Amino acid sequence: MIAAAAIDHLSHSQVQTxxxxxxxxxxxxxxxAPRERIPSSFAFGIAVHDCLAGVNEASMHGERIDAAAAFMAQWKLAIAGEVPVHYGKDTADDLLAKGRALVTAYVPPPDIIGVEQPFTVDLDPDLPRVEGRIDLIRRDAAGNLVVADIKTAASRLLTETDAVEAQLGLYDLAYPAAQHEIIVLGKLKSPTVTVQPITPWPDRLVRQHYREVFAAMDxxxxxxxxxxxxxxxxxxxxxxxxx
Ligand code: SF4
Incomplete structure (x- = not known):
C-alpha cells in the first residue's frame, strides 16, 4: 500500500470517489492502475461540462458560440481516447443527440464573472491542500456573489443533495458567496434546465468530513x-x- 500521506492534494471528486x-x-x-474502460455517463458528463464552460466563457465576454456544434466536438474528443467506452442502453449516437438537445436548452445567466475558476483551500495543517475549479461565479441583481455548479441528471431536480452540499460548502471556503446553486440539466425527453438553490455544508462540517476521509485514506x-x-x-x- 502507498501511504495516503504521499498525496500532495485532495479534491471534492477524490473525496467523493x-x-x-x-x-x-x-x-x-x-x-x-490503468483504466480498463470509461463509463459513457462519465464521458457524456465531461463533454457537457466542457461544452458549457465554452458557452459560459463566451457569454462572459459578450459573445455566443454554437452550443450544439461545441458539444459534438467535445463528445468526439471524450470518446476518442484509447480506453474503450462502456455504453449502457444509449448508443454513442443517442448520447450525441441528447447532449446536443441538452446544451441547446441551456441559457447562460447574466453577469458571469468567473468560469472554471481555480481555487486552493487549506482546511487543516495536517491535511493536504484541497484544489478544485468552480464551474461558474456570477453576480445577482444586487451585486452579490453567486456560486454555481452544473450537473446533468435523469430528473429535473436532484433529490439527493448531500454531495453537492459538501461540494458547495468547500467552494464557500474559497469564494464566500451570498447564494449557492446547481444548474441541473435534466436528460428528459424534453430537456430541462433548472436552477436549484443549495444550502452548503457549514465550515465545521466540511473540515470534519475531510479530516475523517483523509484519516481513512491514510x-x-x-x-x-x-x-x-x-x-x-x-x-x-x-x-x-x-x-
Ligand atoms: S468494481 Fe470494485 S472498485 Fe469498482 S466500484 Fe465496484 S467494488 Fe468499487
Missing amino acids: FTTCPRKWSYDKQEH AGVRYAVRGWGCDGCPFADRCRAEG
Missing part, C-alpha cells in the same frame, strides 16, 4: 463497495479478480 468506493479510489489515486481503508457503481467501473475486471 473514496466515500463511494474506497477500493476504486485506491486503484486510481494510490496505484495509478489508514489504508480500501474495502470494495459493490453495487450500481460497479457497472462501467474503470477497474471492474481487476476488482473482480481480486475478490
